[in-house]
Structure formats: C-alpha cells, structure tokens
Amino acid sequence: MMSSEPGAGTRASLRRRLWTVADSLASPRKAADYLDMFRPMRRGADLRARVMEVRDEVQDAVTVVLRPGVDWRGHLPGQYVRIGIDVDGIRRWRSYSITSTPAIPRSSEGEATLSVTAKAVPGGLVTNHLAQELQVGDLVHLDQACGTFVLPDPVPRKPLFITAGSGITPVVGMLRSGLDRLRDAVLLHSDRTPGDVLFGPELRGLAAAGKVRLIENHTDADGRLDMAAITELVPDLAERQTWACGPAGLLDAIEEHWAELGIAEQLHTERFRTARAEPGQGGTVRFGSGTEIAVDGSTALLDAGEQAGLLLPSGCRMGICFSCVLPLREGAVRDLRSGELTIASPGDGVLVQTCVSAAAGACQIDL
Numbered sequence: 001m002m003s004s005e006p007g008a009g010t011r012a013s014l015r016r017r018l019w020t021v022a023d024s025l026a027s028p029r030k031a032a033d034y035l036d037m038f039r040p041m042r043r044g045a046d047l048r049a050r051v052m053e054v055r056d057e058v059q060d061a062v063t064v065v066l067r068p069g070v071d072w073r074g075h076l077p078g079q080y081v082r083i084g085i086d087v088d089g090i091r092r093w094r095s096y097s098i099t100s101t102p103a104i105p106r107s108s109e110g111e112a113t114l115s116v117t118a119k120a121v122p123g124g125l126v127t128n129h130l131a132q133e134l135q136v137g138d139l140v141h142l143d144q145a146c147g148t149f150v151l152p153d154p155v156p157r158k159p160l161f162i163t164a165g166s167g168i169t170p171v172v173g174m175l176r177s178g179l180d181r182l183r184d185a186v187l188l189h190s191d192r193t194p195g196d197v198l199f200g201p202e203l204r205g206l207a208a209a210g211k212v213r214l215i216e217n218h219t220d221a222d223g224r225l226d227m228a229a230i231t232e233l234v235p236d237l238a239e240r241q242t243w244a245c246g247p248a249g250l251l252d253a254i255e256e257h258w259a260e261l262g263i264a265e266q267l268h269t270e271r272f273r274t275a276r277a278e279p280g281q282g283g284t285v286r287f288g289s290g291t292e293i294a295v296d297g298s299t300a301l302l303d304a305g306e307q308a309g310l311l312l313p314s315g316c317r318m319g320i321c322f323s324c325v326l327p328l329r330e331g332a333v334r335d336l337r338s339g340e341l342t343i344a345s346p347g348d349g350v351l352v353q354t355c356v357s358a359a360a361g362a363c364q365i366d367l
Ligand code: FES
Pocket: 314, 315, 316, 317, 318, 319, 320, 321, 322, 323, 324, 325, 353, 354, 355, 356
C-alpha cells in the first residue's frame, strides 16, 4: 500500500526550509537565538547546564551541581568536563573533574545532574568566578565529558589511588561510583593539614565503614609525600594498579619510580597543569590583521589574546586537545612545556597550540 507520509529526506528538507523562513523573520538574529531565551537546554541547542546548587567545601573550594541539557551523554567516573562561562563579555572555558556518580541521561531536560568541585586560586579567572560569583539558576556552557583517567571494567582487584590537594577530585568520583565493585582499595592522600582535605569527612567515613583503606599524609606535620614514604606506607604497591593525580612534581617522581620498578604500565596519571620550561623573552604579537599586543615570554598566546578581548578557539588549555591551534604566519613562538622554538617565515602557516605557546620575539598569528 502506498503511504502518504513524507519520507525522512522530505521531512529534513521541510525542516531546513522552515528554519530558513524563521531565520529571515528573526533577522538580523537567528531564530535559534530566540528559542535559546525560552528553552536553552533543548535538544539540538548548544550544550548548556543550569546551576542547581553551589555548596561550600573546605578552604576556598565549592561544589557546583549542574543540570545539563538533554543532549548530555553522561560520563565515566574519573572523567572531566569543560565548562564555559562568560566573564567580562568573553566566553572562557576551563576543565573540571566530575565528582558525582554518573547520572543516566534522560529524554527530557531536568533529570540528570552532575557536580564539579573547584578551588579558588590566585588569578584564576574562571575558577574564581565559579567559586565566588555563580548563583543558583545561572546557565553555563558545557562540553561532553572526556578523559581517559577512568577505572576499567571490570575494576582491578587491588587499586591504589595516590592524590594530593585537589587531585582528589577525579578519584572521589571513582570512589563514589565504584565502591561496591572495589575490593582492597587503598587511598593515599596528601594535603597540608587534616582540615585542608577536600571531602575529608566523607573519605574518613568510608574508611571507618571499611570501604577503603585511607592513609592521610599531612605535609605540615609529616613533610612532603616522597617515594620512600609511599613505599613504606603501601608496601605492596607493585601488586596494585595505581591512579595518581596531583601536582606535576609528585606525578613526575611517581612516574620515574614506577618505571624503575618496571611497573610503569600499572600506573595511570592525570595532570591538571602541564610542566613548564624556563620562559623566554616574549615579544609583540599581532593577532590577524588587527590587535597587536606586547606579551611576556611566560604568558600563553591564548591567555594573552583573551586578555586583549579576542575570542579565540580553546579547549583543554593543557596542550592535549588541539582545539586552540592557529597558524603562525611569521616570527617565533616557544613551547611553554619543552622550551622548543617554532619559527615561521613570512607567509608560512605553521600550526601552533596557542594554549602552550608564548611569544619568542615578534610574531603574527592568523585568526
Ligand atoms: S586548548 Fe587543548 S591543546 Fe590547546
């Protein structure tokens, strides 16, 4: 029997034509701009999340509970999410570990939530905005969760977590999600004092309930966590799969030690910041054919451009995702991690990661 229903191709073309008509009626804006005002988290819209709760943690840290739009695909424990916030008229993105258990994405907005925990830091524009300015009901921009610092399935028999400071954030997400599956789990956490430990009461409660063996190292009293201390505190570490997150110096030492023991493949690390080489001298940077600014040798081109009011592509801001790549037309830039120079002759278009590159003399970046 013949059907009078239009086919999928016809419906898609009809939908496109309707949007074209709606856009022309809404001109100079787009029809979607008006829809965004009423249903900002609808299917097909740019992914956003509504702030449901802002909860104080220890020190200057806050946990922000977000209800994502319906296109949120969920996350794996240990992953991070990029959050975009408009500060001073510029959208700035930063990555935060997800500390909540995975919520199942639903078909209508409002049923799944996720939380991130951020600590205010001197000069941390976005994190300080999250910690001090964000209000319940605000909207933030969101990307899908990403990252490979996750527990495998099935989980290993004897996991070891080594964390320091806010390095606990991805691990607390794993613990909250996987405790019923984890056996003989050890968490070695380092912070200045017992009162500085993020999620301290919760972690101690889990330890008291026999869910995890918690070893706290308080640097004010015990000194910095070094390899001798780790070996003494966890004598069976060579039998364990290890997840470590914390300052670069600690992670470098752990990676070196695990390699010496021949168990490097049992180690999984998550870095919040990239290690930096000695800065160079800086220079004048021209973005496109307009903005020209003097930048020192330790400021990433991405930060410098944003500070000058430019909207530049960005992602992880750690040299991982390559979202920030732009062509270097002329001049030299230095890789902030390795100190390596990239030089372009006039007219070249050498692609550079602006989040981990600084000026090394005069240079021109294409937009
Ligand atoms: S923003 Fe991810 S590599 Fe630069």
